[in-house]
Amino acid sequence: MTHNKILRCALLAALLIPCLAEAGVYRWKDASGRVHYSDQPPPANVRVEEKAMKGSSIEQDKQPYAVRKASEAFPVVLYTVESCPGCEAGRSYLSARKIPFTEKKITTAEVRDEAAKLLGSKEVSAPFIVIGGKVHKGWLESEWATALDSAGYPAGKAK
Structure with a gap:
């Protein structure tokens, strides 16, 4: 890859990370009792626990x-x-x-x-x-x- 392509990919990744960080996380158990974590909803017949992510583990101050x-x-x-x-x-x-x-x-x-x-x-x-x-x-x-x-x-x- 050229330097320009690498720079474009890095910029795109930097722009997408905040969008991904705001996504919800689903926690659910399957029929055998195994716990699953996913950003995709589980099957319809499963009880779901949804957790909201807050950007990152380090909260950023909103003030300038x-x-x-x-x-x-x-x-x-x-x-x-x-x-x-x-x-x-x-x-x-x-x-x-x-x-x-x-x-x-x-x-x-x-x-x-x-x-x-x-x-x-x-x-x-x-x-x-x-x-x-x-x-x-x-x-x-x-x-x-x-x-x-x-x-x-x-x-x-x-x-």
Whole structure:
């Protein structure tokens, strides 16, 4: 085979592997009790157990590389309270930008103390966001956008 043909075959195989990996696997026993595994359905008179395959044994993260990289270096934590328009706006903004974040609702004394320590005050107000350890008080879209951009999160299109 020529180098070109080998390259074409390798490319075709690489394109087909994900399709094959998504196929179901059937597990069934025959009349003598032997267990069979197949990607083809067994005979009609056999009880079937179908298992869905998940791509490969190594799950792949669905987030873009830039987002994974930024979230490892600068994780985002959103502190919120109930009935808070700014909290809802901040949550919506992060979701629209597809920023992975942890939301901590300030409903217990433990979370309230944690928030007070981060804010450096006994008074706790929400929302506020922590990006890689740096606190940004209040909801101000332009400030959050600048901080997230600086942390390496893709700009995206927030609504």
